[in-house]
Amino acid sequence: MDFLTNLINGISLGSVYAIIALGYTMVYGIAKMLNFAHGDVLMIGSYVCFIVMGTYGLDPLICVLLSMACTTVLGIVVERLAYKPLREATSLAVLITAIGVSYFLQNMALLIWGADPKAFRSVVRLPSVVLFDGQLVISAVTIATVLAAIIVMVCLTLFTQKTKMGKAMRAVSEDKGAAQLMGINVNTTISMVFAIGSGLAALAGVLLCSAYPTLMPTTGSMPGIKAFTAAVLGGIGSIPGAALGGVLLGIIEIFAKAYVGTQFSDAIVFAVLIIVLLIRPAGLLGKEIQEKV
Amino acid sequence: MSKKTKSQLITYALVVCLFALAFGLSATGMMSNSMVGLLVPICAYITMAISLNLVVGISGELSLGHAGFMSVGAFTGLATSAALKYYGVITAGPARLAVAMVAAGLFAAVAGILIGLPVLRLRGDYLAIVTLAFGEIIKNLMNNLYLGMDASGLHVSMTDAKSLGMTGGTIIINGPQGAAGIDKLSSLVSGFVLVMFALFVVQNLIDSRSGRAIMAVRDNRIAAESVGVNVMKYRLMAFVVSAALAGMAGALYAMNYSSIVPKKFDFNTSILVLVFVVLGGMGNIRGGILAAALLVWLPEQLRFIGDYRMLIYAIVLISVMLLTNNARVKAFMEGFRERRGMRQAGAAEGGDGK
Numbered sequence: 001m002d003f004l005t006n007l008i009n010g011i012s013l014g015s016v017y018a019i020i021a022l023g024y025t026m027v028y029g030i031a032k033m034l035n036f037a038h039g040d041v042l043m044i045g046s047y048v049c050f051i052v053m054g055t056y057g058l059d060p061l062i063c064v065l066l067s068m069a070c071t072t073v074l075g076i077v078v079e080r081l082a083y084k085p086l087r088e089a090t091s092l093a094v095l096i097t098a099i100g101v102s103y104f105l106q107n108m109a110l111l112i113w114g115a116d117p118k119a120f121r122s123v124v125r126l127p128s129v130v131l132f133d134g135q136l137v138i139s140a141v142t143i144a145t146v147l148a149a150i151i152v153m154v155c156l157t158l159f160t161q162k163t164k165m166g167k168a169m170r171a172v173s174e175d176k177g178a179a180q181l182m183g184i185n186v187n188t189t190i191s192m193v194f195a196i197g198s199g200l201a202a203l204a205g206v207l208l209c210s211a212y213p214t215l216m217p218t219t220g221s222m223p224g225i226k227a228f229t230a231a232v233l234g235g236i237g238s239i240p241g242a243a244l245g246g247v248l249l250g251i252i253e254i255f256a257k258a259y260v261g262t263q264f265s266d267a268i269v270f271a272v273l274i275i276v277l278l279i280r281p282a283g284l285l286g287k288e289i290q291e292k293v
Numbered sequence: 294m295s296k297k298t299k300s301q302l303i304t305y306a307l308v309v310c311l312f313a314l315a316f317g318l319s320a321t322g323m324m325s326n327s328m329v330g331l332l333v334p335i336c337a338y339i340t341m342a343i344s345l346n347l348v349v350g351i352s353g354e355l356s357l358g359h360a361g362f363m364s365v366g367a368f369t370g371l372a373t374s375a376a377l378k379y380y381g382v383i384t385a386g387p388a389r390l391a392v393a394m395v396a397a398g399l400f401a402a403v404a405g406i407l408i409g410l411p412v413l414r415l416r417g418d419y420l421a422i423v424t425l426a427f428g429e430i431i432k433n434l435m436n437n438l439y440l441g442m443d444a445s446g447l448h449v450s451m452t453d454a455k456s457l458g459m460t461g462g463t464i465i466i467n468g469p470q471g472a473a474g475i476d477k478l479s480s481l482v483s484g485f486v487l488v489m490f491a492l493f494v495v496q497n498l499i500d501s502r503s504g505r506a507i508m509a510v511r512d513n514r515i516a517a518e519s520v521g522v523n524v525m526k527y528r529l530m531a532f533v534v535s536a537a538l539a540g541m542a543g544a545l546y547a548m549n550y551s552s553i554v555p556k557k558f559d560f561n562t563s564i565l566v567l568v569f570v571v572l573g574g575m576g577n578i579r580g581g582i583l584a585a586a587l588l589v590w591l592p593e594q595l596r597f598i599g600d601y602r603m604l605i606y607a608i609v610l611i612s613v614m615l616l617t618n619n620a621r622v623k624a625f626m627e628g629f630r631e632r633r634g635m636r637q638a639g640a641a642e643g644g645d646g647k
Contacts, residue, residue: 096572101607274426
C-alpha cells in the first residue's frame, strides 16, 4: 500500500510540475528563451489567491480564476516591457533579463506581503477518498491536481492543433520569419503564449500550495527549477514532453524521498536528468536536429 | 608593444589601482566597517568572474552551476587548513592558506573533469541546464557531508555526525550546519594575490595556442573540428581551469568568515557571478572585474533604502540589459567607436608622413 500511496503522491506532485513545465516549454518553443521568472509568476498567483480568499472569502474556484487572470495580465505586461525589446538580442541577454524580472517579482512580493510564511488554506475542500478499509487515503487535492493537469493537457493539445491561434503558435515556433510572411502577427502570438503560460502558472501555484501549504516569496524558485528540469527531461519545446517529464520527475522525487531519504531527493532528481540527457541529448520526446554545415 | 600586451597590461594596472585604492581607504580608516568586511568577498567574486568568463565568454558555454565548484573549493580549503593545524603539519597562517588554496584548486579541478566529461558532450541550453543540475547536486551532497578528525585520522560520513565514529577530536564539516570556528586566514593581500594569479592564468591561456583553439571552437565548432582542433580537449581545458580558479575563490571566500553553510553556494550565487560576466561584457575580462567590484559594492551602498535595495538592483539589471541591447544606443556606440577608430587611423597616417 505504501508503494501505491507514494505512486499517487508522485503523480500528483508530477502533475503540478507538468502544468508549470508547460509554461516553460511553450515559451521556450516560441521565444527560444529560458524564462527563469516563471516560478515567481507562480508565487505571485498563489499570493493573489491567498489574499482574495482570506479577505473577501470568495468561493475558492472564483479565487483561482481571479489569480489566473492576474498572472495572465502580469505575463503579458512582463513580456511587453522586458522581453519584447530584446527580440533580436542574444539569448544570454534575455536570460539575464528574465533573472532580473525574477528578482523583481520576488522582492515585490517581499515588500507587499512580508517574508514570514503564510499558511495557505487548500482550495479543494472535499473529503479525502478512503479505499481498502482505510489503507489507502487519497486527499481531494491530489485528485483535483491530477484532474486539472489532464484537463489542461487536453485543452492545450486541442488548442494548438485545432484553433487558428494554436496553428499560428506552432508556425511561429517553427520559423518566425516565414510565419510573419504568411501574415501571422508574431508579437501577438508570443504575447498569447506568455499569457497562457502565466495563467497556468497561477493554477499550478494554487494547487502546489494547497498540497504543501507554506507560502513565501521564494516559494516559486525550487518548483520553478524542478519544472524547468521536467521540461528539459521531456524534451523542451514539446507539450506532451512537458507532461511526461513533469509526471516522471514527480514520481522520482517522491520515491527518492520514501526509499532513499529526504536529504538526497534533489540530487537523485537532477542525476536522472543528467543521465537521460546523456542518452538522449534532446530529452525524451524532443526532436533531434542535425546541424547543417 | 602589441595591442594585445597593451590591453593585458591595462587590465593588470586596473587591478593594481583598484587594490591600491582599497588598501589606502581601509588603512586610513576612510572606509566603513561593513565595506572593509566586503573587501575579501569582492576579491573572491572578481576571481569567480574571471573564472566564469573563461567558460561563458571565451569558450562560449553557458554555465549555471559555477557556485558548485566554489563550494567544493570552499570546503576543501577550510578542511585542509583545519587539518594542517590540528595535526601540527603547518601552523603558520599564510602557508596554511596557500596549501589550502592549492588543495581547493585541485579538488575543484577534479570535480571539473568529472562534471565536464559528460556535460561538454551536450550543447547550448541543454548544457546550461545540466550545469545547473550539477550545481544543485553538489549543494545537496555538501549539505549531507560530515567530516571530522581525531587522533586516528579523518572521518567522512554522508549520513550524520554520529556515524563518524570519532573518539574526541573535532568535527570540521557538520552537514547542513556547514563549518564553524574557521580560522579567518583570508586577507586583502591574499585576495589581491589570488586575483592577480587568476588574471595571469586566464590572460596567458587566452593568448596561447590553446586559447586560440578554444575561441575557434566557440566561433565555429564544425570549422574548428575540420581543421583538426580536438574540440572536446579544448572545451574541457577551459572548463577545468575555470573550475580550479572557482575552487580557489571559494577557499578564499570561506576563510574570510568564522562559519559557512553549504547553502551559501546555491543557484543564486551562480547567477550572481553570471550577471557580473554578462554586464561586464562576455569575454571582456576587464569588464567582468569592474562589474563584480561594482555590483558587490553597490548593494552595500544602497543599504539605507532598506528593503527596496534588491528591488532597485533588479530594476538596474533589467534596465542595463534593455539599454545595452537597444538598437539606437548600439548605433550611437558604434558611431562613437568608428569616429575614434578614424582618428587613430588619421594619427597613424600623420606619423608615417613625418
